[in-house]
Amino acid sequence: MIQLENVSKEFKSKKGVIRAVSDVSLHVKKGEIHGVIGYSGAGKSTLIRCVNLLEAPTAGKVRLNDREFTELSKSELLEERKNIGMIFQGFNLLRTATVEENISIPLKLIGVEAAEIPKRVEKYLEIVGLTEKKNAYPAQLSGGQKQRVAIARALAQEPDVLLSDEATSALDPETTESILDLLLKINAEFGITILLITHEMHVIQKICDHVYVMDGGEIVEDGPVIDLFSKPQHKTTRSFLNTISQRKLSKEFVANLKKSGSVLRLTFRGEATGDPVLAAMAKEFDVKPNILTANIMELKNGVIGNLDVHIAGAKEEVGRSLAFLKSKGVVIEEWDDQYGKI
Structure with a gap:
């Protein structure tokens, strides 16, 4: 056209x-x-x-x-x-x-x-x-x-x-x-x-x-x-x-949380936005997730959910828990210096 x-x-x-x-x-x-x-x-x-x-x-x-x-x-x-x-x-x-x-x-x-x-x-x-x-x-x-x-x-x-x-x-x-x-x-x-x-x-x-x-x-x-x-x-x-989602965390805040675990952005699409995968992860693995920010955006052709989380635990256990999230279709981004500048 x-x-x-x-x-x-x-x-x-x-x-x-x-x-x-x-x-x-x-x-x-x-x-x-x-x-x-x-x-x-x-x-x-x-x-x-x-x-x-x-x-x-x-x-x-x-x-x-x-x-x-x-x-x-x-x-x-x-x-x-x-x-x-x-x-x-x-x-x-x-x-x-x-x-x-x-x-x-x-x-x-x-x-x-x-x-x-x-x-x-x-x-x-x-x-x-x-x-x-x-x-x-x-x-x-x-x-x-x-x-x-x-x-x-x-x-x-x-x-x-x-x-x-x-x-x-x-x-x-x-x-x-x-x-x-x-x-x-x-x-x-x-x-x-x-x-x-x-x-x-x-x-x-x-x-x-x-x-x-x-x-x-x-x-x-x-x-x-x-x-x-x-x-x-x-x-x-x-x-x-x-401008439409709580995507920004200060570098100082993220740096402080990283001393005791990983700071991540989890993105859920479609039906995954309604699944309690974070609760399932905490139950199955020896990690402690803490939700920092959360929001759901309704788009014309779908739904997007975002969670900023701090996950505390042993490095190996955190790695296993993240592999579990990925298997559920969750997109994972780590809050590093690049994201801190957003």
Whole structure:
């Protein structure tokens, strides 16, 4: 559905050439929700604008529905963009137009028949739950309502692909939840493929099938969400996970506990999150586990459980107990200096 191959984007400035995106490749299959996460300046906004060629890539290929966008004429590109909806952090609503007009005007511009436009407005306002706000102006709406109008406007084009540029970053937590629930509903009911960018790990956790971690214009790690949440490899991924789970222990605290045993992070996936394996381990081996932190994260496609534990006991007995945990599918990471810096 969406394929980027070795895409790069450079900008020229007085100080020289700035490479905002560097050799990025990704593939979003039809009907899936993929997320790109990164800190400010990582290049993710530039990347998503390369998908519909609002920013023309300096190098690389962009394909949607097996059409090579970088080879299209201007008129062909405009036609293909009808199949791509986009929602923005700032809503981009016309202040002097009503909700109905904000949805209708783009439809007129892309050539939808006049008789069809009111039907689409009604249909998609109902989907986003704002039928009664049809005659309201943006100034009369809350932030969440404005974003729902923006989503209705994008859906009214009846696109195959929806691009989301930090759509929830300006919203409060409760409103963010409602918008994410709406995106999940849209994906499930209409099969629309969604590619979103965000700096909020909770957004990835809630709705994404696959995640790309971006840093310095590059994709530094990617994979199914459950894989990256259970065993992140890159320091940027670990840093993001700190924001939604209790992953950080101070170096001093860990060093003190290591004097009397091992300090470990245990990660449980799926059904293993409900198994009392730690209790079974303590019963079978001569070790004393002490839980330091614990949390369970519900993802779109699974559940991840994390335990930070201190295990006291003879070295050989601790080794046997860890082998037992591994046999139960538990991922084990040792808290060393590297983790202390997370």
